[in-house]
Amino acid sequence: MSPANPSEAADRPRRSVLYMPAANARALEKAKGIDADALIFDLEDAVAPDAKEAARHGACAAAASGEYGYRELTIRCNSLDTPWGREDVLTAGAAAPSAVVIPKVSGAADLAAVAELLEASGATDATRIWAMIETPAGIANAREIAAFERTGAVVMGTNDMAKELRATITADRATLVPHLASCLVAAREAGVVAFDGVYNDIANADGFAAVCLQGAQMGFDGKTLIHPSQVGPCNDIFSPSLDELEFHRKVIAAFDEAVADGRGVVTVEGRMIENLHVDEARRAIVLAEAIAER
Template sequence: MSDLRLRRSVLYMPGSNQRALDKAKTLPADCLILDLEDAVSMEEKDLAREQVCAAVKSGEYGDRELIIRVNAPQTPWGEKDLRAAIEARPDAILMPKVSSPAVLESIADHLEALDAPDGIAVWAMIETPAAILNIQDIARASRDRRTRLTCFVLGTNDLAKDTWAQLVPGRVPMLPWMMFTLAAARASGLAILDGVWNDIGDVEGCRAECRQARDLGFDGKTLIHPNQLEPANTSFAPTEEEVRRARLVLEAFDRPENAKRAAIKVENRMYERQHVGMAKRAVTWSEAIKAKGQ
């Protein structure tokens, strides 16, 4: 786990829709991505920028993590987006189509030139075939603090478009890319979020895909509709049975008679010392969710 921040549900909100931005203040989302890019038409880019930055500055979103997805620096809106986002001071800026470490280095140069506060992190959209091929180098770029990189966000729709892979149930065509990206993220201590579920009318399909992503090891899932929040929040939380068993494992290893043992039996299952970290993670996540009241 890269940190203790809950990112089970990460909801995209179109920056041009003021009603949606207002509604987001009441939704049980762990994070909000206030979007200036794909969800906003060219004619509404300026309006979206103004509304999103005002929303972030308002301080009316509680403990939700706020991320602004900007347009790429080379677009007509990119430079204005970055300047405005820096002034608004979100928790992170989400950069689209990060396909190589050079993109992160360029973004770092832009942020330094604009005197961006240290507290603004960078999240990277992983959504091109080139990004998958370069993923280890992109993840390693986070070791240079100038890049501010803390999280990968999979763009599965763009990956499907560029590779011709089908978004089928179970996502077999995507699984190698998903796991390769996840391994690179974990090796460099990054958080990683799954791509979106497109069928907003199929809540159970969304739930199944959330559970799959959770089983694969993702921190959470990006979402496009409020009815997807409950499936994400429940799927990315440890079950009561997992927490119960985790507590038993921690208690067992804490006993004096087990202090020097590398492996012990708990309820007819064998556990090694490496399972202690996994058990602590389950308990910590459970306590964080309870503290949040969800």
């Protein structure tokens, strides 16, 4: 199967994705100076019921303001089965964020209902759906969720995922890794972005770094975050290092030279190089260049 959305995963850096409570005007203002690649203005978990409407107004005003520079702006709506979800999507769509983030997506039918509301709001195709996978149904239907035509990303909701599975989140996340991996495979098959879930212990910098590195090594494009202090370390871990970039440039140069000479085999620093390594090198350099343009 060819990717449904082949350009989604490559068009911009999405290393750090920070949740910001949309009911907190001070937090929305502070977000303008935080070096996150993307922001999720949150109308769901971070907002009390009596503040939902004010949060919706604040999130949509922020998304439409043009005051957040390079940051990709999204709005997390409440589920459609809540009293606020339908109006959240309609209002958010009119504000034209990069995406609406939809919690607890069970399958393509949920996404179709959201897409219908986005169309009713006047949103263009540029407003994507970031589908949160955090339930057994979502895990089981990850392929159809990722492949849905308006899906721009799948977002791991690890806290709810653990709750629904009755699993304990261990330091190495061994209890969740199989489910994270299956969702990542679905995203890669569909050609969409995949975000790792949040890390809850803000004070544990070493624990965060370890889990962040695990997500990067698994292949996630970036990680969702709950505190500004997590942005810098996350950006560092999900960015190619200078040593890696130097090696990638050597790989491309050596492979191009080999092709020009009619050689089918090339080694760089003792490593056998094939087309797949060249593709990986070029992707890393494109990412590094996009980050540098910031």
